[in-house]
Amino acid sequence: MITMTRRITFSSGHRYWIPDLTEEENRTIFGQWASKFNHGHNYVLNVKVSGKIEPSSGMIVNIKLVDDILRETIKQEFDQKSINDEIEWFRSRSSCTENILLYIKDRLLSKDALTTLPVQLEELRLEETPLLWAELNLATHTMTLTRVYEFAASHRLNAPTLSHEENLRLFGKCNNPAGHGHNYVLEVAVTGEPDPVTGMIANILDIDAVVEDHILNVFDHKNLNEDVAVLSGKVTTSEIVAQTIFDLLAEQLGESLVRVRLHETARNMFEVSASSKLHTI
Ligand SMILES: [Zn+2]
Ligand SMILES: [Zn+2]
Structure with missing residues (x-):
């Protein structure tokens, strides 16, 4: 199997915050990450796909097409946004790294995204900071x-x-x-x-x-x-x-x-x- 990993970055504001809980309850669970005024990250997303080498191009997929999808489905939605306030799915959920990763997985597997290309999504890795990241393996469904x-x-x-x-x-x-x-x-x-x-x-x-x-x-x-x-x-x-x-x-x-x-x-x-x-x- 041959895999290709592409990296994109986006800068977003967010807060660890459960909308149904009070400010005090959020503080108790999430500590300093629960400021109602947000904090921000330069998120780094690694997308690993696998496929077969196409003989005429020598590639498993045209990397430009992958970039187009990552830009249209992820970067445009997240970059320079407040995740909690500007992405509908997070209005009722916490924007922890795990949830963002699951959301990105669903976006990339939607019918107009990576499924249009001759590759299989294998792994996603989302870095919130160089000291914290989550990894999702699509083959084993483990995080x-x-x-x-x-x-x-x-x-x-x-x-x-x-x-x-x-x-x-x-x-x-x-x-x-x-x-x-x-x-x-x-x-x-x-x-x-x-x-x-x-x-x-x-x-x-x-x-x-x-x-x-x-x-x-x-x-x-x-x-x-x-x-x-x-x-x-x-x-x-x-x-x-x-x-x-x-x-x-x-x-x-x-x-x-x-x-x-x-x-x-x-x-x-x-x-x-x-x-x-x-x-x-
Ligand atoms: Zn954070
Ligand atoms: Zn030593």
Whole structure:
């Protein structure tokens, strides 16, 4: 299968807001995102389609035709608009990332949109900010929400079962006795049933609180070899750190935890995926 992913951006105002609830109730559920005066995002939408290569053009689809549809069905409707006030569907629903993604899916699959082209819609990814995005897989009908965090920590790669020479050979300058440090970037992806009231598959405030309490408070501004009890006696490779973070989060989030990605530097990333099935939507 060959896929093509096209990206578009649009800037919109919105508020996390359930029209049937009072301002105070909205504030309780959505916190700072519930300002009645809106806030805004530069949304980034990735649209992945699949198809067969058409021999004469060498393409699965003319990208210009995809662009025309994305502009007419998505960009014109969302760009420079208040989603809650100017798009009818959201007058009675929250404009959380999950709901916007479901709305975009329906728009792209309507009879005058992508269905007119010789491609299949495979995946949509909508980024509200670089620290929050939702992904919808059309083949499995599953959705995930990803939140990004950062922590700074020092460490030294040193395996207690190996000799000094072996450690030096294996880890090189990462074995430096006084250590070195990273700004680790942590992605936490979760799944769940869309809440019938909020439309959210997970409450971001709840996820933030779990990560703050059980990960950031434990790892941030620490020496991973000396200060972090759960890593005691272990080699502090990013594989071990990522797996440890996954296990700590799984204790709190259970089957809603889908994936943890740990970027040690901009050049390497480690991923731990859950074996459990995703919720279908
Ligand atoms: Zn927002
Ligand atoms: Zn390192």
